[in-house]
Amino acid sequence: MIWKNKEVLLGPLSKNNPVIVQILGICSALAVTSKLEPACVMAVSVIAVVALSNVIISLLRNTIPNSIRIIVQLVVVASLVIIVDQLLKAFAYEVSKQLSVFVGLIITNCIVMGRLEAYALSHNPWDSFLDGIGNGIGYGIILVIVAFFRELLGSGTLFGYHVIPQVFYQWGYENNGLMILPPMALITVACIIWVHRSRNKELQEK
């Protein structure tokens, strides 16, 4: 039993990662990764929404009629996202400005809907909770890795603090402005996929 739970929680971190293996939730992920701080906030918000919506749907799973389940799921997710949105506006206004519409877009994040459909509808609340946390963290890890490289190479900072010594700039090092632009998020993810798949050969496509 404990082994099974561990698999549910830790599987999505690498072998079954929602972003780089199942290719879900790219939509709202990449646009927030030009700095580390919004990326972390986004990751935490998604973890909360996935875990809670998984629990709620799993509790309701025997009462929801099959034909209207999508709309029920959307309503549950949308209500949770509204709560997250209002909380962010109240306690982290600056970051919520930076995230702009992407908090609202958690509703249409494929990870949330995907986990509800694939897992929460057929498992008990505790397992669904672990599954939600696992997938949320799997998503968050990728977000943070991408944001780390983009912020470090693009503006030479981490969480807004300068980490590249001034001496480097005198020697002729320059920040790579291209890393801040949207297309580089895609290429960074591609590099992560490359590394990940060369280490896990069974994931490679024919």
Added chain:
Amino acid sequence: MENLNLFIRSIFIDNMIFAYFLGMCSYLAVSKTVKTSLGLGVAVTFVLAITVPVNYLLENYVLKPGALSWLGEGFADVDLSFLSLILFIAVVASIVQLVEMVVEKYSPSLYASLGIFLPLIAVNCAILGGSLFMQQRNFDTVWTATVYGLGSGIGWLLAIVGIAAIREKLAYSNVPAPLRGIGITFIITGLMGIAFMSFLGIKL
């Protein structure tokens, strides 16, 4: 003139995919052949061109602070804007349902080839994203909002047809094994995004 400028901007510069990464899931999953992706692109454009103005009306006559004042004096200070997410997604879901029925009736072959992705347009980030950007930008008239929805849709269509055409050719090339499939698609999308950035700064 203003509207034409917005139209061009929303197709090329504020492109849903290359600038905001919206709608990436179906973009990556359906872009294997040009024909299917063209069908999905048209469906998305259609849904965007309807949902953005509908949500615009909803936003301006129901949700905004004071938007309900047409109902009478007492409603002048009602603020329902916290409901916008849930109402927007409801509008999107019902219009997608409508499009699904129309496509099923008039083009069964397209319906069969789109498969699960047609109902999934409801959770396509580009659609909800269009409405949320509309809300954020405060357009003046409902026409501007329509033009914005249409332009964003066409931008998305261009992007998905472009990547599908490249992926069809890609089948004949020798890609490093770990990058095959999804990895190389990401890189190509990135390169296309850089190419689209050359449109930056165009003013009409």
